[in-house]
Amino acid sequence: MASTHLSPRLRRRSEKNKFFRTLFITTLIGLIVFTFLHVNIEKNSDFLFFNESCKNITSSNSNEETSIATNEQARTIDLDKANVISLPVVVPNQCDAALRNKAFDNIYTRGIWGKKLLPPSKFYGDAQWPPPEYRKESASGPGSHLGQSTNTSLHILKDTIQKYNVKSMIDIPCGDVNWIFDSFETDSLPFYLGLDIVEPVIRINQQRFGHHMNKQFKKWDATSCILPKYINGSSLEEHPFDLVHVRDVIQHMNTDLGIKYFCNIFKSGAKILITTTYPVGNNQQGLRLQESGWYKNNLLKEPFSFPETMCIPTHPQEEDDDTCVYDLSLPWVQEFIDLKCK
Incomplete structure (x- = not known):
């Protein structure tokens, strides 16, 4: 059975590779999360703007009907x-x-x-x-x-x-x-x-x-x-x-x-x-x-x-x-x- 112990030089190289792999994976996950959040923020912002616009249009139409009926606005x-x-x-x-x-x-x-x-x-x-x-x-x-x-x-x-x-x-x-x-x-x-x-x-x-x-x-x-x-x-x-x-x-x-x-x-x-x-x-x-x-x-x-x-x-x-x-x-x-x- 082969020995599982590594030499100090190989151990340092392995730890260094592990560190870079971890850094790469963490960065990749961060980019994915950021992209997901950014897209959803834009969608929500667009929806809120559209929803507010619809409210304004509805309010305007309602006011118009009232004003035409009463000639007051x-x-x-x-x-x-x-x-x-x-x-x-x-x-x-x-x-x-x-x-x-x-x-x-x-x-x-x-x-x-x-x-x-x-x-x-x-x-x-x-x-x-x-x-x-x-x-x-x-x-x-x-x-x-x-x-x-x-x-x-x-x-x-x-x-x-x-x-x-x-x-x-x-x-x-x-x-x-x-x-x-x-x-x-x-x-x-x-x-x-x-x-x-x-x-x-x-x-x-x-x-x-x-x-x-x-x-x-x-x-x-x-x-x-x-x-x-x-x-x-x-x-x-x-x-x-x-x-x-x-x-x-x-x-x-x-x-x-x-x-x-x-x-x-x-x-x-x-x-x-x-x-x-x-x-x-x-x-x-x-x-x-x-x-x-x-x-x-x-x-x-x-x-x-x-x-x-x-x-x-x-x-x-x-x-x-x-x-x-x-x-x-x-x-x-x-x-x-x-x-x-x-």
């Missing part, structure tokens, strides 16, 4: 900064007129102006080229079809937004918004509010743009109520809109209602107005016009008597109407209110 919005904003609160939140709803509801539900109101999915082309024909047409009538009917109107809007540094806009009546967001300037506007008297139109628009934080749609009759303002932040201060867009609507109501319409725009404190007029019209047909009828309204003549301003032919290939831009900070607006608005 608003989520923060800064229209002078980036285009990424939170939804402001519109005050008041709705203006209804049941007697006037029916005529225009029938126009959209029965397709009297060309085609029936389509579901949200039909406002997309599904990557077809050229786009399907239904994508061009609008339930708001031929004047809202894509192409020569609307491209001038869109250019006027874009130029006005840039010239006056517009951050907030009311579009009334908004209709099915078939064309108005077909530019970066209008689609990315910090706050767009579409108002219309037709409830099915508002409902479809809310479905289409519910995921757009910069767009809201409300039911509104501008012959009955002053246009709304919005609350910006926690101060509860009400702000008027920069721009009001009124296209192809005065021609569908009698002159008395037309005056009320403009009174409620001017009283809102809005800064800029874009609207349409017929320079060759005389307003006589508008005196006794039936609801949802049509005549060539001339804003330069009585009973409107607007001043002359910059106007551009809207779609000369189809109609002889103009689109005009008015600065509502000028003295004539207050004179209009004093003389015609009761």
